[in-house]
Amino acid sequence: MSDLVDRLVQGLPEDAVVVDPDVTAAYARDMAGFCAAGAPAVLVFPRDVEQVRHVLRTATALRVPVVPQGARTGLSGGANAVDGCIVLSLVKMDQILEIDPVDRLAVVEPGVVNAVLSRAAGEYGLAYPPDPSSWESCTIGGNIATGAGGLCCVKYGVTGEYVLGLDVVLADGRLLRTGRRTAKGVAGYDLTRLLVGSEGTLGVVVQATLALRPEPAPPLVLAAEFAGTDAACAAVCEVMARGFTPSLMELMDATTVRAVNEMAAMGLPASTQALLLVAFDGPAQEAELAAVAEICRTAGATEVVPAEDRAESDLLLQARRLALPALDRLGTTMIDDVAVPRSRLAQMLRGVAEIAERGGLTIGVVSHAGDGNTHPVVVFDATDPQETARAEQSFEEIMALGLELGGTVTGEHGIGLLKRDWLARELGPVGLAVQRQIKSVFDPLGIMNPGKTL
Amino acid sequence: MSDLVDRLVQGLPEDAVVVDPDVTAAYARDMAGFCAAGAPAVLVFPRDVEQVRHVLRTATALRVPVVPQGARTGLSGGANAVDGCIVLSLVKMDQILEIDPVDRLAVVEPGVVNAVLSRAAGEYGLAYPPDPSSWESCTIGGNIATGAGGLCCVKYGVTGEYVLGLDVVLADGRLLRTGRRTAKGVAGYDLTRLLVGSEGTLGVVVQATLALRPEPAPPLVLAAEFAGTDAACAAVCEVMARGFTPSLMELMDATTVRAVNEMAAMGLPASTQALLLVAFDGPAQEAELAAVAEICRTAGATEVVPAEDRAESDLLLQARRLALPALDRLGTTMIDDVAVPRSRLAQMLRGVAEIAERGGLTIGVVSHAGDGNTHPVVVFDATDPQETARAEQSFEEIMALGLELGGTVTGEHGIGLLKRDWLARELGPVGLAVQRQIKSVFDPLGIMNPGKTL
Numbered sequence: 001m002s003d004l005v006d007r008l009v010q011g012l013p014e015d016a017v018v019v020d021p022d023v024t025a026a027y028a029r030d031m032a033g034f035c036a037a038g039a040p041a042v043l044v045f046p047r048d049v050e051q052v053r054h055v056l057r058t059a060t061a062l063r064v065p066v067v068p069q070g071a072r073t074g075l076s077g078g079a080n081a082v083d084g085c086i087v088l089s090l091v092k093m094d095q096i097l098e099i100d101p102v103d104r105l106a107v108v109e110p111g112v113v114n115a116v117l118s119r120a121a122g123e124y125g126l127a128y129p130p131d132p133s134s135w136e137s138c139t140i141g142g143n144i145a146t147g148a149g150g151l152c153c154v155k156y157g158v159t160g161e162y163v164l165g166l167d168v169v170l171a172d173g174r175l176l177r178t179g180r181r182t183a184k185g186v187a188g189y190d191l192t193r194l195l196v197g198s199e200g201t202l203g204v205v206v207q208a209t210l211a212l213r214p215e216p217a218p219p220l221v222l223a224a225e226f227a228g229t230d231a232a233c234a235a236v237c238e239v240m241a242r243g244f245t246p247s248l249m250e251l252m253d254a255t256t257v258r259a260v261n262e263m264a265a266m267g268l269p270a271s272t273q274a275l276l277l278v279a280f281d282g283p284a285q286e287a288e289l290a291a292v293a294e295i296c297r298t299a300g301a302t303e304v305v306p307a308e309d310r311a312e313s314d315l316l317l318q319a320r321r322l323a324l325p326a327l328d329r330l331g332t333t334m335i336d337d338v339a340v341p342r343s344r345l346a347q348m349l350r351g352v353a354e355i356a357e358r359g360g361l362t363i364g365v366v367s368h369a370g371d372g373n374t375h376p377v378v379v380f381d382a383t384d385p386q387e388t389a390r391a392e393q394s395f396e397e398i399m400a401l402g403l404e405l406g407g408t409v410t411g412e413h414g415i416g417l418l419k420r421d422w423l424a425r426e427l428g429p430v431g432l433a434v435q436r437q438i439k440s441v442f443d444p445l446g447i448m449n450p451g452k453t454l
Numbered sequence: 455m456s457d458l459v460d461r462l463v464q465g466l467p468e469d470a471v472v473v474d475p476d477v478t479a480a481y482a483r484d485m486a487g488f489c490a491a492g493a494p495a496v497l498v499f500p501r502d503v504e505q506v507r508h509v510l511r512t513a514t515a516l517r518v519p520v521v522p523q524g525a526r527t528g529l530s531g532g533a534n535a536v537d538g539c540i541v542l543s544l545v546k547m548d549q550i551l552e553i554d555p556v557d558r559l560a561v562v563e564p565g566v567v568n569a570v571l572s573r574a575a576g577e578y579g580l581a582y583p584p585d586p587s588s589w590e591s592c593t594i595g596g597n598i599a600t601g602a603g604g605l606c607c608v609k610y611g612v613t614g615e616y617v618l619g620l621d622v623v624l625a626d627g628r629l630l631r632t633g634r635r636t637a638k639g640v641a642g643y644d645l646t647r648l649l650v651g652s653e654g655t656l657g658v659v660v661q662a663t664l665a666l667r668p669e670p671a672p673p674l675v676l677a678a679e680f681a682g683t684d685a686a687c688a689a690v691c692e693v694m695a696r697g698f699t700p701s702l703m704e705l706m707d708a709t710t711v712r713a714v715n716e717m718a719a720m721g722l723p724a725s726t727q728a729l730l731l732v733a734f735d736g737p738a739q740e741a742e743l744a745a746v747a748e749i750c751r752t753a754g755a756t757e758v759v760p761a762e763d764r765a766e767s768d769l770l771l772q773a774r775r776l777a778l779p780a781l782d783r784l785g786t787t788m789i790d791d792v793a794v795p796r797s798r799l800a801q802m803l804r805g806v807a808e809i810a811e812r813g814g815l816t817i818g819v820v821s822h823a824g825d826g827n828t829h830p831v832v833v834f835d836a837t838d839p840q841e842t843a844r845a846e847q848s849f850e851e852i853m854a855l856g857l858e859l860g861g862t863v864t865g866e867h868g869i870g871l872l873k874r875d876w877l878a879r880e881l882g883p884v885g886l887a888v889q890r891q892i893k894s895v896f897d898p899l900g901i902m903n904p905g906k907t908l
Contacts, residue, residue, distance in 0.1 A: 100795075100797065101694075101695045102691045102694055102695045102795075102796060102797040103795045103796055103797050103826075104694060125696075125697050126697075146640065147640030149638055149640075153637070153638055154637070158638055158640065160640075160644065160647075161615065170884075170888075174884050175884065176884050176885060176888060177882060177884070177885060178885065180793075180861075180862050181795050181860050182793040182794060182795055182825070182826055182827075182860075182861055182862050182865065183607070183608070183793070183795075183796065183824070183825040183826055183827070184603055184607055184612055184793045184822070184825045184826075184827050184862075184865040184866055185793055185862035185864070185865060186600065186601030186603075186612065186614075186651045186862075186864055186865065186866060186867075186868055187862045187863055187864050187869060187873075187877055187880050187881070188651075188869065188877050188880070188881055188885070188889050188907065188908070189648055189651070189652055189656075189889050189892055189893075190614065190644075190647045190648055190650065190651060191648075191885070191888065191889070191892075193614075193644045193647035193648070194643055194644055194645075194647070194648050196644065197640045197642075197643070197644060198643055202643075213699075214697035214698070214699060215697070237556045240555075240556055240558060241555045241556045242579075243579050243580075243668035243669070244668070245667075245668060282736065282737065283736065283737050283738035283741075284737035284738070287737075339634075339636040339637070339638045339639055340636060341554075341557045341635050341636055341637075342556060342557055342636075342637065343554065343556040343557050368638070370637070371636070371637040371638045372557075372636055372637055372638075373636075373637070373638050406635050406636075407634075407636055408634050408636055408638075408639035408640075408641045409641055410639070410640055410641050411636065411638040411639055411640065412638055412640060413640075414640055415641060415642065419641075423641055423642050426641050426642075427641070427642055428631060430624075430628050430629065430630050430631070431630060431631060431632065431642070431645070434624075434630060434645065434895065434896070435642050435643050435645070437895040438643055438645075438892065438895055439643075441888065441891040441892055441895060442888070453642065454642070
């Protein structure tokens with residue numbers, strides 16, 4: 001241990017190496033529940049690429065595991081420490097190195113906070129679309145590690161679609177440059193996309209070249225109430241089948257709407273069984289919203305309320321952003337992240353309701369409905385071991401249901417520790433074997449974030 | 455050799471195994487110039503996944519190289535035979551298995567022709583955007599192998615962005631399923647994107663799940679003439695910097711415009727030095743076109759002609775689609791495919807003009823200007839060895855220039871045989887080493903399309 005620290009300080013500023021167990025313990029985990037975390041040996045805060053290379057070379061020399069971390073807002077335990085590891089926090093590498101409005105790209109260090117980049121891009125009339133709920137605190141490096149999504153994905157896609165190139169320090173300290181600065185490029189195997197979503201198991205992202213888009217118009221939002229999730233999902237399917245591309249299409253179930261109302265008087269309709277929010281941000285947004293209003297009525301909406309103006313639109317979006325904090329107030333929560341083909345969304349929601357009933361638990365469901373990406377939030381009393389066991393059981397049943405419906409066990413949160421067994425089920429034996437061999441190419445000693453993903 | 459054929463016919467219909475050297479020789483190469491091609495031992499036309507698995511198992515058992523092929527419209531020699539290989543043509547696996555308008559996806563076999571899929575999707579009001587010049591004959595499998603682009607990429611991106619999941623037969627005959635049917639999904643390493651653009655060196659795509667988009671409005675096109683490429687490129691940069699997203703932004707130089715005029719009386723302005731075509735296909739297309747017209751005038755356009763109607767727009771696009779055939783009439787041609795950051799496009803075009811002058815050659819340049827993706831077409835007399843050598847030299851100089859300007863040696867055509875040495879230069883030693891190790895994971899015996907890409 002002291003050999004480890006001695007070596008680390010040879011290539012890092014003294015204040016960048018922390019061994020105080022009270023401090024290191026505070027960096028032992030991300031925001032996932034149900035996940036174990038070990039005790040780090042040391043916590044390091046490198047400030048440049050060479051320092052990261054030094055950390056990785058040291059780790060390789062001493063065969064010490066390395067757990068890279070951003071803001072630890074992850075929801076799968078992907079940033080949780082393992083015993084005796086180096087926790088490698090990238091939060092001090094937080095510079096935006098370049099924003100180019102002609103090439104429409106940004107070059108950033110991994111510790112840049114998502115919202116900071118979004119605002120900086122906004123000064124050029126540009127946007128960085130991926131907008132996870134934690135966008136005010138999560139880092140770009142963490143977004144890349146998990147392949148993070150958000151509310152915008154139905155139109156704009158997830159993080160991977162915005163990563164043009166990466167600088168990555170490999171386990172042995174070599175610096176790998178992938179991708180490009182050009183709009184197009186297909187030279188060689190796409191290592192950039194291989195690294196996005198790899199959760200720190202293949203290397204450490206130390207710089208990213210990101211595609212930006214023109215900033216869209218502020219969204220106009222419509223709220224539609226339904227007597228049940230089936231009718232709401234029918235509206236979702238009809239909107240997509242009719243060729244609309246909303247910039248947001250979110251569905252909250254009755255449990256979630258009630259929780260939001262209890263937390264803040266946002267004016268959500270208290271009696272609704274399913275509340276669908278649909279937004280458009282293109283030049284035809286008013287006509288599109290009117291057409292979607294009609295589709296919702298035909299699908300059986302009991303009430304359709306297009307926002308009168310930007311302020312009302314903002315209020316509706318704010319209500320949606322409160323969904324998870326509001327559910328958190330009901331007890332200990334465990335958020336799931338199962339995506340199914342959107343044509344199966346109604347079945348998925350029905351199935352989750354049955355699982356909740358069977359387990360005698362509250363499960364509120366917030367869905368990125370346009371993507372078929374559901375976030376069932378299992379609420380339980382963590383002081384009650386039996387209820388906790390039932391919650392874990394329900395969580396597993398939700399993933400099994402997702403796979404059964406042709407879905408994936410993670411739409412945007414990643415695998416981490418939480419869903420490792422489920423990833424194996426989703427990939428099947430051939431996929432798992434190939435993925436493990438790829439891991440070995442990058443990390444032959446198995447020191448990069450061990451135990452995560454695979 | 456006869457052992458090979460004996461084994462192949464045990465798992466393939468008799469008429470699916472061809473040994474006639476006149477026939478096999480006809481399948482020895484794609485459309486790339488400057489590339490060697492060997493003599494195949496046998497040509498096979500499997501009709502289903504099991505037959506492909508049989509071919510690969512046989513190849514592994516006998517250590518015979520396998521060269522997968524689509525329609526052989528590739529431009530990098532990626533489908534060229536090597537001596538004694540099995541040419542594995544996928545053209546008979548040409549079924550569209552499913553189109554789902556709610557989930558907005560298609561499931562297809564690899565031999566489906568791009569235009570056939572596009573038209574089938576059109577019947578549902580959907581589009582499959584990637585549109586390489588060869589779209590009437592090239593196959594989806596070939597598009598996936600090369601990561602093909604087209605005219606639409608400035609707005610819609612290349613093939614990779616539309617591939618949700620793949621079924622791939624590995625060298626040893628195992629079937630690997632990657633990806634998903636859901637709009638979102640980040641479970642495990644992104645093997646789907648790793649396989650897109652891998653040019654048959656990692657496995658054989660036998661089924662693809664593709665994302666579709668709502669069919670856009672027919673494009674409205676504007677033509678702007680400039681006194682030189684610098685001014686035209688300034689207009690391109692300004693259009694992008696001002697936040698417009700055209701559905702097409704193509705630049706033809708004087709050589710190309712003259713060639714098109716000589717081939718067909720399409721009414722292109724004969725005296726122009728640089729002709730920019732810009733199209734929009736969204737709901738605000740008329741206003742956007744008017745704004746771009748103004749930008750072009752400010753940038754120094756000598757003439758700006760917005761198409762009056764769809765018919766005129768179609769004619770302009772047709773003229774653009776004639777650019778390559780028109781240049782082909784001037785002599786033997788060698789088409790390059792270098793993408794640079796769009797802010798560097800003017801420098802690239804100036805450099806190519808200098809290379810043409812230095813080599814005493816005609817080089818017409820067609821550019822997907824919005825992407826910074828140039829296609830310099832080197833015209834030469836193939837019966838003149840000295841001129842051929844100068845053409846090869848110019849071709850190399852163009853790639854060197856592209857890399858110098860921060861670009862990539864292939865925007866959309868792939869590496870194949872043609873650019874193998876250049877890929878190594880672009881990747882650098884660490885990137886090349888990692889890519890080679892990944893190749894070994896998939897193909898430890900080195901039988902999958904050997905000599906291509908890496």
